[in-house]
Amino acid sequence: MSAMATQQAIVSKTLTVGTLFPYIASTKPIVAVNYDFPGPLIEAYENDTIIVRVINNLAQPTTIHWHGMFQIGTPNMDGVVDVTQCAIPSFSEMTYKFKAQPAGTAFYHGHYLDQYADGLIGPLIIRRKVEPNRQLYDTERILMVSDWYNDVARTKLSPWYLSANNPDGNEPVPDAIVVNGKFSKSLFVTTSNATRIRFRIINAAAFSMFTVSIDGLPLHIIELDQTAVVPYTVSSFSINVAQRVSFYVNLKEFNGTFVPRHMRPIKSVYIRFKADAEMYPVDIKSYIAPYATWHVPYPIFLNPLYLAILSFGSQHSLPKYSVDRTSSSLSSQALPTQKDTNMLSARPFSQVNNRVPNATHRLELVIAIFPDSLNITRGYLNNVTYGSNSNNIINGSGLTHSMVLSKTTPLLYQMATNPRAIAIPSPVRKNNSSLPIIQSDGNGHYLVPYQAVVDILLVNQDDGEHPFHLHGHNFWIIATSDYPQAEQLYSTAYLQRDVVSVPASGWAKVRFLANNPGVWLLHCHIEWHMDAGLTLAFIVGPEQLVAQGYNVTANQQSFCK
Known part of the structure; x- marks a missing residue:
């Protein structure tokens, strides 16, 4: 590998996204990377700079999400259409550049037009300078x-x-x-x-x-x-x-x-x-x-x-x-068969560095899947199914002369251009709540104050288990309905992950620190449930994003035309 363990390095890769027929007996084409399935391994050391040139040879637009990467300072590199960027058009290209953090086992995958299910996947390994358990x-x-x-x-x-x-x-x-x-x-x-x-x-x-x-x-x-x-x-x-x-x-x-x-x-x-x-x-x-x-x-x-x-x-x-x-x-x-999918009884290797802050805000999300008025299956979080039809988070009166909104203007671009005109209520403290409650605009967009420590209770009314992933952050899993005693047992060092499996007809409680300005999805990672709208977007620290000097690049703006 090109990254050196002793100093930060630049790791460069070119990924060509195209069509491949991988099996002689099958007539199904897949979305492949560099004519392979899965795509090639990308590996770096923690805090290296990763630069990936993505060439889209498909007849459809594409993007790539770098699953597990925080994208601190580079929220436009998260690869989510209508949220952090417009899609890379057919026979065009885009260069993703971001820090390799955090370390560990990650992966990359398509985040548009079901390309994840159709084969656009590959491993992404970020190595630690000093790897725990390496011996x-x-x-x-x-x-x-x-x-x-x-x-x-x-x-x-x-x-x-x-x-x-x-x-x-x-x-x-x-x-x-x-x-x-x-x-x-x-x-x-x-x-x-x-x-x-x-x-x-x-x-x-x-x-x-x-x-x-x-x-x-x-x-x-x-x-x-x-x-x-x-x-x-x-x-x-x-x-x-x-x-x-x-x-x-x-x-x-x-x-x-x-x-x-x-x-x-x-x-x-x-x-x-x-x-x-x-x-x-x-x-x-x-x-x-x-x-x-x-x-x-x-x-x-x-x-x-x-x-x-x-x-x-x-x-x-x-x-x-x-x-x-x-x-x-x-x-x-006498070896256990691990039935707790989240494995909450596993202990963080470095418990000293895993201090869990007290919650400052809370949010309850009710998960449901049921047909809409047209008898089409939809996924709902607090009775809202997510879609691009309501992708505007800016007050009309707050628009600047430099920005004309369309339904394809990514949320991140709106946030960066008009940070003080976001039409989402601030958190509200209600009579029966000891903490302020994160609010939404009714379209699946939630405004989260910068540095807020948010407890999220995911209440699953569906009879299936749902793996929920948070972009741009990880979270502490406090407890689930499968292991409620974990909240008291491990209060000094909860386990951190970026995917929590919410038990069927049960619940999961997680806590995250909103220290990364940007727009970040929280969604069920089952592809069909994402298609059905089982998704929301956290708008984190709009003014802090601008204060950090973030600007929409001309190359990415050109994709939206």
């Missing part, structure tokens, strides 16, 4: 899991989902699972004779949540999203959409007693990604999607169990034992 592993592997759909999301899946032809509001169910672009039993992961291997797991699926395990091996978790944690040993764990989990395995701890003696020595084992079948709205064993394109064979039913192969050495070899055999030997070691 515990010798090498590392990245496993990026995603959903595979036989049909294009932009032209078929999303239009069907958001139509009266889908009266039950069923989300499109994937046809298969892929890891690093390969189907089940075709991905071999070699140890290269190393004994201790770190795995960085990135859930880049459009819909699916997974349980991850490796036969016969305990998993020592050392990072959650981009927070390093004290090693936390489990036999398996759950990971929701957009979450990242790092763990290491030590092959000397391998327990092969689940395999009959005549099948030993064991040269390879299965890495298992088991999709949570309960989150799908239909019976996947028999469901035939009404939009499905005829294929050979037809129909195709989703197998929720994906198998990669971990080879003990440099040679590829399939495990000799039956897939149905489980590593029950691990249970005799």
Whole structure:
């Protein structure tokens, strides 16, 4: 890699976004980066400057979001259409430039026209100068899991989902699972004779949540999203959409007693990604999607169990034992099966530097999904479904002569040009509230004072679990309905993440420090729910943004014409 561990560096990359037919047996084109799926690894050291030239060779506009990056001082680099920029037009290009912070396992992905679901994904690793737990592993592997759909999301899946032809509001169910672009039993992961291997797991699926395990091996978790944690040993764990989990395995701890003696020595084992079948709205064993394109064979039913192969050495070899055999030997070691998707009992590696400030403001958000008056499924936060039709946050009387608003003027541009004319009420202290309550304009835009410490209670009225991601920040997860006692148990050092999994028909309480001026989305990261409007925008510190010298670049302004 070009970044040096001893000093800040500039890491440059060119990403060409185009169309690719990755599989001979499939007629589906995907949105690929540099003609690959997933796209190439970008890696840097913390506080390096990353410069990425994005060339759009698609027939449609595009953007790229750098998931997990704070974008401090560069809110226009966040890659969200109508919020931080206008889309990069077809056969045009844009250069993204931002600081590599915070450190940890991140990724990049499309944030427009369902290109995330159609393949525009890739890993982004920000390394620490001094890596916690580095003495515990010798090498590392990245496993990026995603959903595979036989049909294009932009032209078929999303239009069907958001139509009266889908009266039950069923989300499109994937046809298969892929890891690093390969189907089940075709991905071999070699140890290269190393004994201790770190795995960085990135859930880049459009819909699916997974349980991850490796036969016969305990998993020592050392990072959650981009927070390093004290090693936390489990036999398996759950990971929701957009979450990242790092763990290491030590092959000397391998327990092969689940395999009959005549099948030993064991040269390879299965890495298992088991999709949570309960989150799908239909019976996947028999469901035939009404939009499905005829294929050979037809129909195709989703197998929720994906198998990669971990080879003990440099040679590829399939495990000799039956897939149905489980590593029950691990249970005799009293290792927990981690059922709390957020893993709140994991402890931050540096608890001294993870002091949690007291809340100064609060906001309750009610999550709901139900049909609108046209019988089209919509996602709602406090009874508001988010869309670009109401993208104006400026009072008409406050407009300057230099700005003419249209429905495509990004919120960030409005904020930077007219910071004192934002038509969103300030926080209000109500009789039954001990803290001021963050207010909105009724269109999903919430004004947050600079340096406010905001407690957000996400109340889920839906019967499905929702992974909520906050741009430009991370947050402390205080507690959930699955683990309410965490609020008292870990009050001195709550776990920080940028994605919280809100339990089905439950709740999650998070706290974030609004110390990053800009416009930042909070949204469910399931692609179909984003399409349905399960999103809001935080307007943070308008006057501080201008005071920091932010200006809209001419290049980005030209995309809006």
